[in-house]
Amino acid sequence: MIPYGKHHIDEDDIAAVVEVLRGDWLTTGPTVTDFENGVAKYIGVTNAVAVSSGTAALHAAMFALEIKPGDEVIVSPITFAASANCVVYMGATPVFADVEPDTLLIDPKSVAEKITNKTRAIIAVDYAGQTCDYKALKAICEEFNLKLVGDCCHALGAKDEHGQQAGSIADISVLSFHPVKHITTGEGGMALTNNHELAKKMRTFRNHGIDVDASTRSQKCTWVYEMQELGYNYRITDIQCALGISQLKKLDNFLQIRRQLAAKYRFLFLNHYEIKPLKIKKGVEHAFHLYTVKVPANKRKAAFEEMRSQGFGVNVHYIPVHYHPYYKKHFNTGAGLCPVAEAAYEELLTLPLHPGMTERQIDSSAKTLDTILKNCK
Known part of the structure; x- marks a missing residue:
């Protein structure tokens, strides 16, 4: 994995x-x-x-x-x-x-x-x-x-x-x-x-x-x-x-690797009709702790499960905090409080990205997700 x-x-x-x-x-x-x-x-x-x-x-x-x-x-x-x-x-x-x-x-x-x-x-x-x-x-x-x-x-x-x-x-x-x-x-x-x-x-x-x-x-x-x-x-x-x-002492090197791998993902997803990376604001230097994309909400669960079955440890970041039972119980939160966040959550998928990875693994991760989504009904 x-x-x-x-x-x-x-x-x-x-x-x-x-x-x-x-x-x-x-x-x-x-x-x-x-x-x-x-x-x-x-x-x-x-x-x-x-x-x-x-x-x-x-x-x-x-x-x-x-x-x-x-x-x-x-x-x-x-x-x-x-x-x-x-x-x-x-x-x-x-x-x-x-x-x-x-x-x-x-x-x-x-x-x-x-x-x-x-x-x-x-x-x-x-x-x-x-x-x-x-x-x-x-x-x-x-x-x-x-x-x-x-x-x-x-x-x-x-x-x-x-x-x-x-x-x-x-x-x-x-x-x-x-x-x-x-x-x-x-x-x-x-x-x-x-x-x-x-x-x-x-x-x-x-x-x-x-x-x-x-x-x-x-x-x-x-x-x-x-x-x-x-x-x-x-x-x-x-x-x-x-x-x-x-x-x-290694931080700058770690950041360089993260940015290179993220750039590879972004190139592979360029103009993809179903996989949408998050926007990077002009002039910022992104640290890429996560590489999160949006995929069709009706395909996200299947993509998550199939990616994991094929050895890619995808995740979802995050369940909106106001959805958690504790906050619902103690602060009366729930659906409708933050509609933009709630809509985004339904589409979020975090792909593997860390300094131990290679560009070949990034390529494999991206292509596997692309294939899964194409095969999802």
């Missing part, structure tokens, strides 16, 4: 992890700081806070922005549930804005329509690896005094049409280092910001709400610490961050 996404680990990565295993720190040590500094430098921000997952990074962002019960935060429906769950963790209400039909990025016009006097923030998802319209979203935030969070978990290495790195644009941006992402720490995530106070709050939050970590106490030769807030154990290990540092 060729999966839709997969990590790529080499001997340098293994050696980096082994070096930490033989050292003095396994967690909350200097390698965490080194990884944070490396990613911050790559993205071009002043603060990076490494945590245990992308979900933890989103939760930390909501905490730092002081989202509370009674507040509303506008989110996209075409994303993994964590993008909305982090709002619920704070006792607030996620409000789903619709997406653009050709990119599946959150639609600023729909966002503006969903704002109320309870709205406190917007979470924009860089779906599949393409940056949202942050210029329009920031204008909305300025008009209504809102905070902007960039869920850039799909977009490490992407740039918008102005050359700005994904992760450097919003008040807080978050990354994921899950194995299917651009680089991996196994599980892991990071929050990025140029605001030192927000970074300080997130560092405390990831460490039970405690104001100093073990490494800092060791350096200062003190046992004293104080729990300032109710936080969580969202720490990441030095073991994971050693892998992250090694992977970061």
Whole structure:
């Protein structure tokens, strides 16, 4: 089976992890700081806070922005549930804005329509690896005094049409280092910001709400610490961050491969009457975490099943968050809330794309899908 996404680990990565295993720190040590500094430098921000997952990074962002019960935060429906769950963790209400039909990025016009006097923030998802319209979203935030969070978990290495790195644009941006992402720490995530106070709050939050970590106490030769807030154990290990540092060195190469493979898919599907790749906005540098196409809704299920039976690990990204039973039960969501997203969901199919693939495999994946669709009644 060729999966839709997969990590790529080499001997340098293994050696980096082994070096930490033989050292003095396994967690909350200097390698965490080194990884944070490396990613911050790559993205071009002043603060990076490494945590245990992308979900933890989103939760930390909501905490730092002081989202509370009674507040509303506008989110996209075409994303993994964590993008909305982090709002619920704070006792607030996620409000789903619709997406653009050709990119599946959150639609600023729909966002503006969903704002109320309870709205406190917007979470924009860089779906599949393409940056949202942050210029329009920031204008909305300025008009209504809102905070902007960039869920850039799909977009490490992407740039918008102005050359700005994904992760450097919003008040807080978050990354994921899950194995299917651009680089991996196994599980892991990071929050990025140029605001030192927000970074300080997130560092405390990831460490039970405690104001100093073990490494800092060791350096200062003190046992004293104080729990300032109710936080969580969202720490990441030095073991994971050693892998992250090694992977970061390969990021540009991984991105180059992803872009080459995506270009191959796009060429093969050029003017195809049933397979429609998502639009790439002019001037952006896409990171291609996912390669998602639209196929006829009445053929999608058969295409999914037959592709998998032939060894291609296709997937669907995503079931709209407001379709999930939890949101229906607790927030009275359902069909009709985001019609563009709902219509797109019926047609979505994610094809395999990761740095371990070859152009021959891309060619085979594309031709197999083409044949299946032609044979579907």
